[in-house]
Amino acid sequence: MSAQLVDVDHQAGVVTDELAEELRRRLTPDRIITDETRLRTFECDAITGYRVVPALVAFPETTEEVAAVVGVCAREHIPYVARGAGTGLSGGALPVAEGIVISLARMRKVLPPDVDNQRMTVEPGVTNADISKAVAAHDLYFAPDPSSQIVCTIGGNIAENSGGAHCLKYGFTTNHVYAMTLVLPDASVVTVGGDGIEQCGPDLRGAVIGSEGTLAIATSITVRLLRKPEDVQTMVADFPSAAQAGEAVSGIIAAGIVPAAVEMLDELAIEACEAAVHAGYSLDTAAALVVEIDGPAAQCEEDFDRVQEICQEAGSTHVRVAADAGERMLIWKGRKAAFAAMGRISPDYFVQDGVIPRTKLGEVLARMEEMASEAGLRVANVFHAGDGNLHPLVLYNAATEGESERGEELSTAIAELCVEMGGSITGEHGVGTDKACSMPKMFSEDDLEVMKRLRAAFDPTGISNPGKIFPTPRLCGEKPGPYREHPLEASGQIERM
Amino acid sequence: MSEVTTQQRTPAVSAGREKRPSSTSEAAELLRATQGSVLLRGGATKLDWAGRVDEPDLLIDTSDLAGVLTHNPADMTASVGGGTRLTELQRHLKGDGQWLALDPPTAETGATVAGLLAAGDSGPSRLRYGGIRDLVIGVTLILADGTVARAGGHVIKNVAGYDLAKLVHGSLGSLAMIAEVVVRLHPRPSGALTITGTADADQATAAAVAIAAGPFEPSAVEWISQSGSGTLLVKTEGAAGYLDSSRSQLTSMLDGLGVTTRQLSDEDAETSWQEHAAAVRGEEQETVVRICTLPTRLGGLTSDALDIAAAADVEARLISSVSLGMHTVRIRGGDAQGHATAFTELRERALAQGASVLLRSRSFEVDELVDALGPPPSTVELLKRIKTQFDPAGRFAPQRFHPWY
Incomplete structure (x- = not known):
């Protein structure tokens, strides 16, 4: 028996009118979108340079409805992408052409907090800030605080293992979730974690948090609350x-x-x-x-x-x-x-999310300055200095011939410089579509192959958010290098800002 | 009275079947060049947790995969060979005023960093610093087919790729060998304060809730049951000014709950914490069970454990990380049948109330009478698929999670 790896370029099924009708019956008609204009609202996340219009958007309101939509996708072999508020900065919620977007925006229930045990169960569409708001009267709060916290959802925080300015002391989303109900890509519903902070067996809760929607959809989340x-x-x-x-x-x-x-x-x-x-x-x-x-x-x-x-x-x-x-x-x-x-x-900018060992800060800043002046561009720096997470903002003007290409090259080069310095291409934004082609700079083929084994265990047919995290020849071309026209761009399926 | 020995936990292995690779590549080559079942052994402090593994075809001792590989004091990170004993790492870090913020009871008996990760073992200070799952930032794994894979990295903030360190956390050597581990370090606290008092389970719970609601950053709130009552141990760490204010606030707060406290001298505190660790490890011939619940369930769990034990003609003793809801239940006295009955009933009761349960050490006689793992979780099919992906030939620790996977 040998391990089967995910084939992300599998032959996908098609969202037919019959299928849309089936989903309308399974949910309610108003919670299925197939009309082109409305579909366009979902074509990108906060990295608006990548755009793909999905074939259908579904708005389930319960775990069972999420499982029903995923079940149809599994049966018909249709790729799907779960989506929260769409504030992600890596193209992690970029739809798949001909695929389905499962919006969790209507799953916004908040159960009463368990104050003595400092936890609360919420649905994935609840915003990060609303969790803290709901328990503020008890002097409690939810520690992860991404900059987008007013808008971003806990479901998205789980997908990205979101951090924020205060994660140096308090950690990331993975350190603040006790339990989750998950819908797996075969439409089965499981629970990971629980009342107890230790479970018997592998820490699947930890494996799923930060997996960028490629392993499961969380439909109910019990978060840990801290005392202010x-x-x-x-x-x-x-x-x-x-x-x-x-x-x-x-x-x-x-x-x-x-x-x-x-x-x-x-x-x-x-x-x-x-x-x-x-x-x-x-x-x-x-x-x-x-x-x-x-x-x-x-x-x-x-x-x-x-x-x-x-x-x-x-x-x-x-x-x-x-x-x-x-x-x-x-x-x-x-x-x-x-x-x-x-x-x-500046009219336009690219934002990077590289991480370096804190002690390399001076060296990296100097190198970045050199690289920026070589490229004839300005770079503004805002970063989480305590944990070495840089957010260099490469400023450019898309209206000036060649600047956006130079900007993107510089941006990618900065991310890869972070890896050279012993760091990471991403500290909190995720790999998504945007940095998938830089993954081989950080991980060997074997590293990535072993990660794909985990993917294959959860999602043997590769229907859950395909095309993210892992570089594919289609996305990255044969040889590594800076910006090249994306094949989906060439075919007119996606466009860059 | 003696502690559980390494001897008791390690299955018999014929000469020549025990190997001690001295590098990641040597370990990978060893796995590539062999077939059959494999048991990984670090400090041998928890080899009998969950299902007991029969005599393996190959026993890999990780003692020579030891040593601090890198330590960057200014970045507060370190990487170690998986076989590095935690005590050795702590000694190395001490000079720089740092530590890996873990105090598992098995440290003193030789627990290794990889073993701690594989078992998900932690101690009282998990309350402040998190468990090992929260402190590991990178791993190098060796799969059963010899594939070497890294995940994470050397920086404390990093979301690139899957977090495979979490996957092997709690896997008890059943998915992959942990060859190297990268950890986040903490500064050693400048001072510590330990307060103790006599409290029953309900008082201990009330104390934990009150401490959590107060202006403290507690490092430990532990409770050890004794017949009819118990001992509460509270620790907090920090600067002198903070400890001074905490001392009076904690004392009056606990006093209000009817818990008369006294502060322990640094020396007495160290002795108390060592005794606490020994109590969690348990003793030979005991059945030791780990139960994790909602913190406020301490009272219910304690009375359940005592009632069930009495009915089975055995004794039960609890050591609880109250604020964390983590309990070690030691079943002792009586016969193997009594242990088996008490364990099985206690697990049934605990699971019904949403707890998680892991059977730790027990005698071979008890093994014959119990189902070590109990009912499978909802993720059992997923676990089987993960096992098939990572270890298709089923080499690593074959009976560990049998019959789940």
Whole structure:
């Protein structure tokens, strides 16, 4: 008996009128979309450069309905893509041409929290921020806080193993989920995890979280809730250079302090953020660090004083401490608006999500600057400095001949530089469609082949979100390299911004 | 009274069938060049967890796959050979004021990093730092056919590719050999405070809920049952100022719950925690069961365990990570039939209430009388398919999860 691997290029079935009718009967007619104009709403996620119009979108409202839609897909061999709010930044929810999109947007039930046991069960369409809102009265919250948290859903957080600014101290989605009900690609319904934090056997809950919708659809999720910390202290420290800000970060870590968050913004990023939200960042500084410490008041105070000393020792020219929750919110508003604010200083941009060992920060920033000047482009930097997760924003103007190609080349080169430095191509955005072709830079053929064995166990026929994570000859061409026209682009099925 | 020995846990293996590869490639070659069943052995501290594996065709001892491969103090990451003992790693890290934030009871008896991951074993401080699943950031696996595969990496934030470290967590050597492990490190806390007191199960539960609602970052809330009552152990770590304020707040809070406390000196605290670890490991001839529940079910579980044990003419003792809902139940005294009856009934009762149950150590006599795994989970067909994909010939730990897969 030998292992069968997924054939992602299998002959897919077709969504016929009869099939759409069957799904209308199984759900309700208003919850099945086949009309071209409405289908277009689902053609991309937040990486709008990749667009594919699906054949049908279904809006199940229960686990049984999800299983029913998946069951039809399994029977007819039709690829499907589960979708939350579509805020993903890797093309992970890009539909498959002729495939079905299963939108979980209508599954928004929130069960009453179990306050003493600090957990709550929700459906996948509930937004990340609404989880915390629902339990705020009990002084509890859900720790993962991706920048898109107002809109993004817990189902999407599970697919991407979302992090956020505070994951340095609190971890990622995988550290905050106790149990899930899953619909597998054969339409069977299983439970992973449970009341107990240890289960007998392999940790399938952990294997599914972060699998980008390729293994299962979570239809009910029991999340772990944390008690709000007694105290939170936030500061912005200005530095004459990014390297010095990097030294301060190393100093904080070396002092044995685990901040709740450490974010860095460079001059360009500050300029954009200030233009957009006026959060009070200094405009005349090369780099700014946002450091947040939380926890018991006595511990928080001691750590926060030490952090300020360390920043001064590293050459900080100015430190601004948030006097109250309002000022703290403004600092974070500035930081979280960074991506959207880029429009203020550049018509177009690519965002990367590479991770480097924290100690390589200075070296990587210098290399990025060289690479940017070679390409004749500007790069703004906003990143989670505590865990080495960079978000370089490659600025370009699509209207200028050749700039978008140069921008994409530079963007990919930066991601791959992170791998060379011993890091990763993605810290939180996921591989999706966008970075699938860079996977061989990070993993060997055997590594990927073994991952595909897991895929094959869950989804032997490869119908669940095909074309994501793993490079395929169709997507990446025969030889690795920078931008080439996507075959789906050439055929007019997808288009780039 | 003696602890469970390595001897008791390792099945007999004929001479020549035991191999000790000294590198990942040598281990891979060994698997490629052989056929038949394989038992992986690290520190041999949990070889009998779940189903017991019969004499294998090949026993791979990971002792020589040991050592710290990289340690980047400033990045707070390290990579080790899977066979590295946790105590050895901690010694290595101590000089830099760091540690792998794990305190499993089996550390002192020789648990290895790969073994801890394979078993998903953790200790009281999981409350603050998470378990080993939360601290491993990369693995190198060797499949039964000798394929070597890495997942994760050397950075603490990374979502590229499947998280295979989670897949082998709890697999007890049934899916792949864990050759190398990359971990995230934590700074050693500058100080610690341990408070103890006498509390029954309900008081312990109330204490855990109150501590969680208070301004603390607790590192451990443990309870050890004693006839009619029990001992509560609470630990928190941090700077002197925080420990000072915690001391008075914790004491008055527990006092309000009727728990009279005393603070342990650092020395006494260390002794208490060592005794606690030994209590979780259990003793020879005991049947040791791990049960995980909702934290507030402690009272119900305790009375169930005591009632069921009394009816089967055995004794039950619980050691609970109260805030985590993780319980070690030690069944002792009486005969093998009593152990088997008590274990089976307790599992049935616990499963019916949504708990998870793992049979840890027990005597060979008890083995003859129980179904080690119990009813299969809803994922059993999926588990079978995973086993077929990763180990199609069924080489690794064949009886470990029998009859599930």
